[in-house]
Amino acid sequence: MRVTQGCFSFLPDLTDEQITAQIQYCLDKGWAVNLEFTDDPHPRNTYWEMWGLPMFDLRDAAGIVRELSECRKIYGDRYIRISAFDSSHGWESTRLSFIVNRPKHEPGFRLDRQETVGRNQRYSTRSYAAERPEGERY
Amino acid sequence: MQATQADATEATPVDTIDLRREFEDVDIASVLAQLDRELVGLAPVKTRIREIASLLMMERIRRKMGLATTFPTLHMSFTGNPGTGKTTVALRMAGILHRLGFVRRGHVISVTRDDLVGQYIGHTAPKTKEVLKKAMGGVLFIDEAYYLYRPENERDYGQESIEILLQIMESQREDLVVILAGYADRMEKFFQSNPGFRSRIAHHIDFPDYSEGELLTIADLMLDGQNYRFTPDARAAFEKYIAVRRTQPLFSNARSIRNALDRIRLRQANRLVSRLDRVLTSEDVMSIEASDVLASRVFAKGEVRAEVKAGEAQP
Numbered sequence: 001m002r003v004t005q006g007c008f009s010f011l012p013d014l015t016d017e018q019i020t021a022q023i024q025y026c027l028d029k030g031w032a033v034n035l036e037f038t039d040d041p042h043p044r045n046t047y048w049e050m051w052g053l054p055m056f057d058l059r060d061a062a063g064i065v066r067e068l069s070e071c072r073k074i075y076g077d078r079y080i081r082i083s084a085f086d087s088s089h090g091w092e093s094t095r096l097s098f099i100v101n102r103p104k105h106e107p108g109f110r111l112d113r114q115e116t117v118g119r120n121q122r123y124s125t126r127s128y129a130a131e132r133p134e135g136e137r138y
Numbered sequence: 139m140q141a142t143q144a145d146a147t148e149a150t151p152v153d154t155i156d157l158r159r160e161f162e163d164v165d166i167a168s169v170l171a172q173l174d175r176e177l178v179g180l181a182p183v184k185t186r187i188r189e190i191a192s193l194l195m196m197e198r199i200r201r202k203m204g205l206a207t208t209f210p211t212l213h214m215s216f217t218g219n220p221g222t223g224k225t226t227v228a229l230r231m232a233g234i235l236h237r238l239g240f241v242r243r244g245h246v247i248s249v250t251r252d253d254l255v256g257q258y259i260g261h262t263a264p265k266t267k268e269v270l271k272k273a274m275g276g277v278l279f280i281d282e283a284y285y286l287y288r289p290e291n292e293r294d295y296g297q298e299s300i301e302i303l304l305q306i307m308e309s310q311r312e313d314l315v316v317i318l319a320g321y322a323d324r325m326e327k328f329f330q331s332n333p334g335f336r337s338r339i340a341h342h343i344d345f346p347d348y349s350e351g352e353l354l355t356i357a358d359l360m361l362d363g364q365n366y367r368f369t370p371d372a373r374a375a376f377e378k379y380i381a382v383r384r385t386q387p388l389f390s391n392a393r394s395i396r397n398a399l400d401r402i403r404l405r406q407a408n409r410l411v412s413r414l415d416r417v418l419t420s421e422d423v424m425s426i427e428a429s430d431v432l433a434s435r436v437f438a439k440g441e442v443r444a445e446v447k448a449g450e451a452q453p
Binding site (some may be wrong): 060066 | 242243245263271272274275276310313314404
């Protein structure tokens, strides 16, 4: 099951050229671009691991694309996303984030139901991938 | 608009190109004119830049015609004595390369050893890579590049930085242009100890010293920019000043001139302030008089001073 998170995730995967264009768009807006990766695809997992530091003061996408290819070499079997942070007053938050790399096989999620007090049902999702320990999931 | 045009023609190679239109399209002429106007002297440098610009334009045309092109190596090394305008030309270079479409953004990242080399093990590579990332799409200007390499200290991390630089200079030629600058003799030593650097740099440009006449023109330009001017006497005195200053040690061309002008402005201000009971005109405030120039320590040697005084006495 394809994980759809962030921008463009209902589109086919972006090509490197399209990724470069998106990054350039962010840089032209003056946002700081970050690279993050994870192997825990749960939608509530907002804390992805960071690749290096946020890249401030860049003018051209080439530097980030280079970092991305470095990151893919090591974590090519995990999710990698690019997020753009807008530090301008009033925003001070992420403006754009999109997945640029995903595992070949995404096993999807299971819905757990739990009976609780009364006749209430509680639901939780669990990724099949997350059943194995971190680092061995995909 | 230029980009779309280039894209369109890339798809279908054209047979003929109107050279004049191409020239005007890129508007390289205005950059070169600006170079001529704002930089005094430096004839060999200007010729070389003109050559590079022409080559880049031909390269662009060939690409439009669909002829095979290799991306030209654009890394440069500027050598010359202090104050000969290496930094200024490097900044202009970025503009020229940008107009011709050989760097995408045309910004200049100016760095020295401090920005590239770390103090501890494992500190250098991230620092250098960070700088390189910032320079992508523009020009990386490394001032006093020879400080990167310190042969006397074997635990120095400069070498690591040089290796990363060389690798990126070769593998990402389209993404950035590296310009090294420094004094000629030390640069020569630097290239001898890093043979890889020399061969990766296509353009070695030597900056000549300024002649006395050129230095005077530079002084006039600088004063004009600050809304000052010499009186005729002061100009004659400054001419003598240049002649004397050039023979003294630690003379650094245009930079010495700038410093001298700063001190002359100080003296002028002091002269004006020393007499409070008078009405100043803008003419007074703007003009620099011979006495402001002659008070310089450069004239301290007796015979020179006497000579200048004698010259001044004549009508």
